[in-house]
Amino acid sequence: MSVSRAFKVLVTHPQVPLPALELLRSRGAETIVCQSVPPSRDEILQKVAGVDAIYWAHYQPLNASILDAAGPKLRAVSTMSSGIDYADVAEFKRRQIPLGHTPGVVKNAVADLAIGLMIAAGRHFHAGRTSIETSQWVTERIDWLMGKEIRDSVIGFFGFGGISQAIAKRLQGWDVAKILYTTRTRKENDVDFKAEHVPFERLLGESDFLVVAAPLTDQTREKFNAQAFEQMKSSAVFVNVARGGLVKQSDLHEALITGQIFAAGLDVTTPEPLPANDPILKLPNCVVLPHMGTQTMKTTIEMSLLAANNIINAIDGKPMIRSAY
């Protein structure tokens, strides 16, 4: 059933894919599209007054100041991201304003990238490239750039939602030794991936590749710190595709320098963007990417449509497809 009357949606970024805008418009939306790149808070605050819905397409704080500026007609907000650590979810709950986000559809693109990082870090892509650029291509050494294989390795996941499960599914054909994961409660479908639910200490102590794919919350913030790295194998490869805030980056830097762990692959850092002179970029055993896990056109369009459908459902008085609370 279509939405019966016109409603106004503020879209906070001019590059939201057209299919999502067309979907909103086909359901009666008047779309007010912000034009600034990067998005300007002033423009948002100026245009948001009186809208029925907000399509939040970037990572600026989504908090009471935006909700106040929107006013009493606001009935739906959806982000175009899976992670919503920049949103004040408690404030949405308090005001009973539906907040949607776009998990699920991001899993395949992020899983591909995570496996890329496992290989890139485990096999010294960064050091290899640097050695060419600095004329240090050491062909005479047999032990040069010796890396870690996924075959016969214990793969550990911190978090076992859609992204981890998409990685585990892909790895079924890679002859891994074991798949372990740590979450608050056991996932009933873990048998589908031959994965074992283990306490955090076992995950740290046994993983050859440890992949972080869990939301950033007060409970997970800086979970990977000096104490955690000390419990990991010196041969371990650490990969983070979640949020930089789950890792105490100075402790990771130390663990990589001292050989506490073997290597790291990071799609997310603190801060973002990472300054060009950040010490983590200088480490030969660390591959760093600029938070590009979902950056494929296919996934971006799926995320944009899910955000639009979240809004349409809420305006129709139905539950959002993926609600943040």
Ligand SMILES: O=C(O)[C@H](O)CO
């Ligand atoms: O949360 C997400 O959707 C991805 O990390 C992109 O930010």
